[in-house]
Amino acid sequence: MLKNYFKIAIKVMMRKKFFSFISLFGISFTLMILMVVTAFLDIELGSHAPLTQQDKMVFLDRLELKLMIPDTNMIIDSTRNNGTVTVDTSFSYSERQRSMSASSAGYYYLNKYMSNIEAAEDHCIYSDRHTVDVFINSNKLTLSSSYVSASFWNIFDFQLVEGNFFGPSAIDHQEKVAVITQKTAKEYFGVDRGVIGQEMILDDQHIKVVGIVKTPPSNQLFLGSGLFLPLTNIDPRWLTSEDFLGGFRATYLAASSAKRQAIKDEIKKKTALIQLPNPEQYNRINVVTASFLENYAEHLLNENDPAKSRSIFLYSLGGLLLLFFILPTLNLVNINVSRILERSSEIGLRKAFGANGNDILYQFIFENIILTFVGGIIGFLLASLLFFVINSSQVLPETVLSFNYQVFFYSFLICLFFGILSGLIPAYKMSKIHIVNALKQNSNG
Amino acid sequence: MIKLQNINKVYRTKTVETLALNNINLTIPAGEFLSIMGPSGCGKSTLLNIMGLIDEPSEGSIEIAGQTLPDYNAKSIAKFRNEKLGFIFQSFHLINDLSIIDNVELPLLYRRVGSKERKALAEEALIKVGLKNRMQHFPGQLSGGQKQRVAIARAIVGQPDIILADEPTGNLDSSMGNEIMDILLRLNQEQGTTIVMVTHDESMARKTNRLIRLFDGNQVQ
Numbered sequence: 001m002l003k004n005y006f007k008i009a010i011k012v013m014m015r016k017k018f019f020s021f022i023s024l025f026g027i028s029f030t031l032m033i034l035m036v037v038t039a040f041l042d043i044e045l046g047s048h049a050p051l052t053q054q055d056k057m058v059f060l061d062r063l064e065l066k067l068m069i070p071d072t073n074m075i076i077d078s079t080r081n082n083g084t085v086t087v088d089t090s091f092s093y094s095e096r097q098r099s100m101s102a103s104s105a106g107y108y109y110l111n112k113y114m115s116n117i118e119a120a121e122d123h124c125i126y127s128d129r130h131t132v133d134v135f136i137n138s139n140k141l142t143l144s145s146s147y148v149s150a151s152f153w154n155i156f157d158f159q160l161v162e163g164n165f166f167g168p169s170a171i172d173h174q175e176k177v178a179v180i181t182q183k184t185a186k187e188y189f190g191v192d193r194g195v196i197g198q199e200m201i202l203d204d205q206h207i208k209v210v211g212i213v214k215t216p217p218s219n220q221l222f223l224g225s226g227l228f229l230p231l232t233n234i235d236p237r238w239l240t241s242e243d244f245l246g247g248f249r250a251t252y253l254a255a256s257s258a259k260r261q262a263i264k265d266e267i268k269k270k271t272a273l274i275q276l277p278n279p280e281q282y283n284r285i286n287v288v289t290a291s292f293l294e295n296y297a298e299h300l301l302n303e304n305d306p307a308k309s310r311s312i313f314l315y316s317l318g319g320l321l322l323l324f325f326i327l328p329t330l331n332l333v334n335i336n337v338s339r340i341l342e343r344s345s346e347i348g349l350r351k352a353f354g355a356n357g358n359d360i361l362y363q364f365i366f367e368n369i370i371l372t373f374v375g376g377i378i379g380f381l382l383a384s385l386l387f388f389v390i391n392s393s394q395v396l397p398e399t400v401l402s403f404n405y406q407v408f409f410y411s412f413l414i415c416l417f418f419g420i421l422s423g424l425i426p427a428y429k430m431s432k433i434h435i436v437n438a439l440k441q442n443s444n445g
Numbered sequence: 446m447i448k449l450q451n452i453n454k455v456y457r458t459k460t461v462e463t464l465a466l467n468n469i470n471l472t473i474p475a476g477e478f479l480s481i482m483g484p485s486g487c488g489k490s491t492l493l494n495i496m497g498l499i500d501e502p503s504e505g506s507i508e509i510a511g512q513t514l515p516d517y518n519a520k521s522i523a524k525f526r527n528e529k530l531g532f533i534f535q536s537f538h539l540i541n542d543l544s545i546i547d548n549v550e551l552p553l554l555y556r557r558v559g560s561k562e563r564k565a566l567a568e569e570a571l572i573k574v575g576l577k578n579r580m581q582h583f584p585g586q587l588s589g590g591q592k593q594r595v596a597i598a599r600a601i602v603g604q605p606d607i608i609l610a611d612e613p614t615g616n617l618d619s620s621m622g623n624e625i626m627d628i629l630l631r632l633n634q635e636q637g638t639t640i641v642m643v644t645h646d647e648s649m650a651r652k653t654n655r656l657i658r659l660f661d662g663n664q665v666q
Contacts (some may be wrong), residue, residue: 354524354555
């Protein structure tokens, strides 16, 4: 029975070339796009170096200082009854925000109040990205740098190509050393390795390269920096200022992803206890902590609420993926209706010779499964080809897309589901068709 | 073998009601070759379709091979059709995408007969109609007469008790028509298959055991 269905499915596919092309294009193109999108997402959001521990990280990214002032509302309610006016006055007291400043945190706040978070296993402090212009053979090169604490290397597992990371002693002694990415090495020295011990001149300072790391594929967050310097090498005014706001971020590492909330809670609690030095300027302090995904979504969407950003990001992504699936499905339903209608005479004949409604239904579903399988194979080949082209052409430098077989498998299952669904409606309709009417349609043979 | 009692068939649209069959009573004993004649639109095919359980009467009862129908549900009727009845159509109704042997196997598919046995039975049926050497061909490669012989092989492959043929020679020239008629007569005489044939051709009808005529839905002979 299945062999017969298979034969006819292949025959129909070959006979209706245009229809088959449209259907297969829909399925394979959907799969290809999904594979490429998920490969990019994997690069951006997957647990790869230097973010292997991302699911245990809590990012302290922003601090808000507010001036809240009392706000009194008075409501006067009067009623008139038999010539007597009764007045009822009620007051409600609340607060309203008069002013607010928000930015990354100041070193003073992170170092003094947030260095001892008990729920965290480790933490690091690093500066916002700074840009520095250097001139090589009269050509200007703009480099992006970050000043980082020694523990930065424990939390973000950059892949060392050669040399070493700098340790606490480099921080303590303000050593003029740097860890650079291969990309920066290539831009500055013309080679991407073999420059350990060589010096770079940045803002008239001689900085010795002690380590070269693999360039992370993503440009998000601090990962876009090509140059990492000891935290204490930053302009000392940044470190001595007692400002709560400006210039630095911290990342905490939890023992497990479930324990991230404890870190968030502790940071909030400790921040709430801080007595602000100038209450007439700011009397309320609020810290914003986020998981990696929340942090990513917040930066991407330019939102201020991490949880909300994460929801918007995930829902938008889900919506887009659904759209990717629904469009070819609707296309398939449409094509299937006309395709199956064309074969009503065959259906009538099969029913006359003993096929029942279910037999007809199964036959068309089987045909759609075959079609989806062929589409899946083409989709796999197309995606592999596209990956090869993107990876080998260096259109996106430092980006190596890798095929995610698990995603392909699930995408294929979803395609199969929609493939079956698209055939089910017209097949069900035709399985109920009256034999005499079906036989009267365009006849075969 | 087939007993029709008080069969009426009415086609209703919003504005018109057409009486296609009016109080038809007919008994066809096992082994008979009956032909039905009448002008176009007199209800011949409708009567054949009702006997073949692919159309339902508006009123009346049908008894085939001792079973009163349609007391069964759609699934049981499909099974009954598959086991007891074979169909031959004027326009052949072969599936162009399947080879000749696959076309002939069709009724056996729904009987859940194994692949090897199916092949053997289909081959046997094709030998009976003289098309053994055409088994791997496709319908598009055959003449009209050959197509109708394939249709006969398909109708007999499941060894049904009854064959219902709706103008089997209608699309063929007289020599091919005679060939088809010879095969049907042989089936009837040698294997005792009951055959009911609708035809416009008086000479073909005369070769059968009995002839009935319909006019405007009434049996007139």
